[in-house]
Amino acid sequence: MPDHIPHAHRPDDIPEPGSPEPELRAALRAHYGDVPAVEWDALEARVADAARFRLAGRVPGSGWRRSADRWGRVAIPAGLAATLLLAAGLAFSTPGGDDEALAVDEIVAVAASDALPLDPLTMIDQDAFLAAVLDPAE
Amino acid sequence: MTWSGSRSSDPSAPGAESRLIEQVQGGDAGAFGELVRRYQRRAFAIAWRLLRHREDAEDLVQDSFTAALDRIDSFDAARPFGPWFFRILVNRGHNARDARRVRQTEPIPDELPSAHGSPARDAERAEIADRVAAALAELGDRQQLVVQLHELDGFSTAEVAEMLDIAEPTVRWTLHAARKRLRTDLAAWKERHDA
Numbered sequence: 001m002p003d004h005i006p007h008a009h010r011p012d013d014i015p016e017p018g019s020p021e022p023e024l025r026a027a028l029r030a031h032y033g034d035v036p037a038v039e040w041d042a043l044e045a046r047v048a049d050a051a052r053f054r055l056a057g058r059v060p061g062s063g064w065r066r067s068a069d070r071w072g073r074v075a076i077p078a079g080l081a082a083t084l085l086l087a088a089g090l091a092f093s094t095p096g097g098d099d100e101a102l103a104v105d106e107i108v109a110v111a112a113s114d115a116l117p118l119d120p121l122t123m124i125d126q127d128a129f130l131a132a133v134l135d136p137a138e
Numbered sequence: 139m140t141w142s143g144s145r146s147s148d149p150s151a152p153g154a155e156s157r158l159i160e161q162v163q164g165g166d167a168g169a170f171g172e173l174v175r176r177y178q179r180r181a182f183a184i185a186w187r188l189l190r191h192r193e194d195a196e197d198l199v200q201d202s203f204t205a206a207l208d209r210i211d212s213f214d215a216a217r218p219f220g221p222w223f224f225r226i227l228v229n230r231g232h233n234a235r236d237a238r239r240v241r242q243t244e245p246i247p248d249e250l251p252s253a254h255g256s257p258a259r260d261a262e263r264a265e266i267a268d269r270v271a272a273a274l275a276e277l278g279d280r281q282q283l284v285v286q287l288h289e290l291d292g293f294s295t296a297e298v299a300e301m302l303d304i305a306e307p308t309v310r311w312t313l314h315a316a317r318k319r320l321r322t323d324l325a326a327w328k329e330r331h332d333a
Binding site for chain 2: 017021023024025027028029030031032034035036038040043044046047048050051052054055056057058
C-alpha cells in the first residue's frame with residue numbers, strides 16, 4: 001500500500017472513517033492484541049523517581065524569568081526599532097523643517113565667507129578699488 | 139479498549155496546561171506528577187503498540203518523560219504538550235526497536251480459539267487470522283501503528299495525526315486503504331470457503 005495519498009484522491013475527498021465492522025475489529029484485535037493492564041500508580045511513581053534529580057536541579061520560579069526572557073528577546077529589539085522609526089518620523093514631519101535647514105545652510109555659508117578675510121583675490125580687488133578712489137589721476 | 143485514560147482535550151484547558159508546563163519548567167515536582175498522570179496512559183498505549191512488550195513499553199514511557207523534562211526549557215508552554223511529547227516518544231520508540239531488536243512477544247488475542255470450540259470453527263478462526271496477518275504484513279510500520287491506534291485504541295484521526303506528526307488526511311487515507319484491503323481479502327476467503 002502506498003504510504004502517501006494518491007493524486008486521484010484529494011485530501012478532502014477522504015471521509016472520516018467510522019467504526020470498523022465488528023468482524024474486522026475482532027480480526028485486528030486477534031492479530032495485534034490489546035494493550036495490557038498496567039499499575040498506573042507504580043508507573044507514575046517510577047517516572048517521578050527517575051525525574052527527581054532533574055527537577056531538583058531546577059530553580060523554583062525560574063519559569064517566570066524564562067517567560068520574561070522569551071518576551072524580552074522580542075520586545076527589546078522591537079522597542080528599539082520603534083524608537084528609531086519614531087525619531088525618524090518626527091525629524092521628517094516637523095513643520096518648516098526644510099526652511100530651517102536651508103536657513104542654517106545659509107548662515108553657515110555666510111559665516112564661512114566672513115571667515116576668509118585674507119582671501120588674496122579679495123585683497124587685490126580692494127587695493128585696486130581704494131587706489132582708484134584715492135588717486136583717480138592714476 | 140482495555141484501558142481508559144484522559145484525552146488531550148478534556149483535562150487540559152490550554153491555559154491550565156500552560157501554567158502546569160511553566161511550573162514544571164520551574165522545577166515543581168507536583169506539576170510534573172500531574173503531567174505524568176495526564177499522559178502516561180496514552181503514552182503507554184503508543185509504547186506498547188511500538189514495542190509489543192510490557193516492560194520495554196514501561197521503560198520507553200519513563201525514558202520519554204525524562205527526555206521531555208530535559209528539553210522542557212525549549213518547549214513553548216503556550217503550545218499543547220501532547221503532540222510534542224508523543225513525537226518524542228514515537229521517535230525514541232522507533233530507535234529502541236531498531237537498536238535493541240526488541241523481543242517480540244506473541245500477541246494475546248482476546249478471542250483465542252476456545253478449548254471447547256469445534257475443531258472446524260477453530261480452524262476457520264485460525265485461517266481468518268492468517269489472512270489478516272498476511273494483509274497487515276503489507277502495511278508499513280507507521281501504517282500499522284495508525285491502524286492500531288485508531289481501530290483498537292480508539293484515538294481519533296486527529297489525535298493519531300498529532301501523535302505521529304503526520305497530516306490527518308494521510309491518517310484517513312491509511313485507514314481507508316487498510317480496511318479496503320482487509321475487507322477484500324476476507325471476502326475473497328469467505329467466498330471460497332462458502333463455495
